[in-house]
Amino acid sequence: MSENEVKSCLLCGVGGQGTVLASRIIAAAAMAKGLHARTAETIGMAQRGGSVVSHVRIGETIASPMIPWGRADVIIGFEPGEAAANIKYLREGGVLILSSRQVKPVTAALGQSGYEGEECLKWLADKGGSCVVIDPDKIIEACGSPKVLNVAMAGALAATGAMGLSISDMEEALRIRMKPKLLEMNMKALRMGAECVTER
Amino acid sequence: MKELLMGNEAVAMGALAAGVQVVAGYPGTPSSEVLETIAKRNPGHVYVEWSVNEKAGAEVAAGAAYAGARSLVTMKQMGLNVASDPVMCVNYIGVKGGMVIYVCDDPGPISSQTEQDTRSFARYAHIPCFDCDSPEQAFQAVQDAFAFSEEHETPVILRSTTRVCHACADIDVPEIRNPEPPEGFVKDTSRWVIFPKLAYQAKLKVAGREPALAAEFSEYKGNTIEGNGPVGIACGGISYSYVKEAIRGHEDSFTVMKIATPYPFPTDLARQFMLGADKIICFEELDPYIEDALIYEYGNLSLDIDNFIEGKRTGTVRLGGELSAVEVGSVIEKVTGIGTSISYDEPEAAEDAPELPVRPPVLCAGCPHRGAFYAVKKAVGKRPAIYGGDIGCYTLGNAAPLDMVDTCLCMGAGITMAQGLDHAMREQEDKPTCFAFVGDSTFFASGITGIVNAVYNQSDMILCVLDNSTTAMTGHQPHPGMGVTMMGEKVEPVDIAKVLEGIGVRSIRTVDPQNLEESMKAVSETMEEEGVRAIIFKSPCVALVGPGEPLRVDPDKCVGCMMCINEIGCTALIPDSSSLTEKGRPKAMIDKALCAGCGLCAQVCPADAIVK
Structure with missing residues (x-):
């Protein structure tokens, strides 16, 4: 990474999906490599089933924790509709990493708004330079916990190389951030997430 | 050792490094993590409490400071309204140990009722105020605030905003040791008991010290002037980072003044900044605080330059809401013609864009x-x-x-x-x-x-x-x-x-x-x-x-009446368009990953279709 280069990753989803921890893991992976890291997160009221966004920026000279429009090298969408809502942040040729599982908002269940995750996924397919779609149900079942989705997404991010972070950088971050008894399960999720990229 | 610290965690670690002894506060987004971090990283002898409200917390902190301890009280901006009774008075009385009042403002607002500006409160209350622009600067600012408070025997406000409080940065954290015990309270009614006569003398003191403190702040290393371009940019807090990002690659055209101590305003520094500028643009969230201070000094300097200072007062910068690097860059280009590499206009939504989810915050499933x-x-x-x-x-x-x-x-x-x-x-x-x-x-x-x-x-x-x-x-x-x-x-x-x-x-x-x-x-x-x-x-x-065992809808019993969904609005209940009744109505479905098994929907269902 050159001196002035800043890599930016936007994580978006629904409150409770673990986007905050994912952004911390990515930042920790960068720090383990000796890079500076900044993040900015949605905490508080919006976490109750609302839309949440985390910004992660790594590099030597990061000015602001917030990513301007069109400057994200990667968008990690924990939910298809949330990824579509934040597509304006993606730079031309940027990478999309998406979870295929939709979370229907109450407004849609009540018929006040329409929303189909499937349509958003289709629409997003050609919006970046490349697009990785992850089926979270498979990984969650294999790992035995719905809480591993965020780590799987981080694994996919490493496999794309879009932030200049490798799988072993992420593994190092997991060793720093995770409780020992949860480490093995998350290492598995990390690898399964990465495999979704290589399998394409 | 380097740690990834949230702005609020950085304030906590800075307070511990400064030897804080008594910490009180009331939770409020975006301020809550400071007190929690101090409790978690307590070296052993720091007293930490969640007070019953912010007024109680401020009074606990004031009492501790009277006894010579370094004390910290934390709150969000709405909490300062609750605490304002003791805060307004303790400034007149003064303190012995350093007392820092940490207040988080919430531009946007993201999770508050108002967009009030604690810098303006500090000026109104005559309480010296430090501002935070990044987690690493906040780590230093809280230590400087304690030293300043003790030296001048005055409470000090440390102000932060959501995007600093909840941003993370990698910071070197020193080893934390237990502080020395304080001297204790020394009785002196002429010092510690507020009466109208004492209050009059105190007013003369707190208002009268303003020029001397302002001069000291002009020398403070946190207040900076960078560059020597013809266009002056005045900013403070998170706006400083947006300015840095917006002018990247065009630094030669600008002189950037960052204000880290809004009150008393560092007048000498501001004069130096204004005399070197052809034009000034002010970027700050919430009140036009720096802008007003500059306009005041502009009058004192008797300068005569057309449209010299632009900002919120001239309608150049929005009066409310958060700023961003994009907005800062677009204003700079509009005013000066100097473009930067950031795209300013919000990308237009594609015509073929699908309908997006509308997701206001709601009560959790099982709440x-x-x-x-x-x-x-x-x-x-x-x-x-x-x-x-x-x-x-x-x-x-x-x-x-x-x-x-x-x-x-x-x-x-x-x-x-x-x-x-x-x-x-x-x-x-x-x-x-x-x-x-x-x-x-x-x-x-x-x-x-x-x-x-x-x-x-x-x-x-x-x-x-x-x-x-x-x-x-x-x-x-x-x-x-x-x-x-x-x-x-x-x-x-x-x-x-x-x-x-x-x-x-x-x-x-x-x-x-x-x-x-x-x-x-x-x-x-x-x-x-x-x-x-x-x-x-x-x-x-x-x-x-934690969630209990999730319930499920028995499709043989569900009549598609949608009462469960339409009556209680639980996030775990959704209509299942793949499972229709004879009349073609979708049946209800429970999202296993969200259901907490509270059973409210089962009590609402007229067909007893929701079961374990």
């Missing part, structure tokens, strides 16, 4: 508040009623389909506003029943005095305490009703029913909001009575106890 609101709604039925809301998770009872919040003002206001509504409409035919919903933490923070007022002044109202045994919205902080302190001690919990009884509330019922029939019966019975009545809906926060 006991949902049951309480629904029980009141059903029991009241078509009778006239007004539902006073309050500040906490239960504000989310406003969302469709519950629609159970008619008013929401500030902490505790639901209780006392119900009394005003009642008194104003007493003579009205078919007078609505006035309900006030309040959470357990808010009950202790600012509900009790309102209930005393109701009993004393013979109000006619129904108080609904939604007791989920935690301060849920801000991240599950303990409170007096829980029997545990922030130091981890087990203590006798303050019993809400006994408090009400002691105040003189004669009708008190305690029910489980997850039991719909029992809850509705309690509401109906209470409505038959008069005077101040209370119902305590008691059931723990689902986020604390």
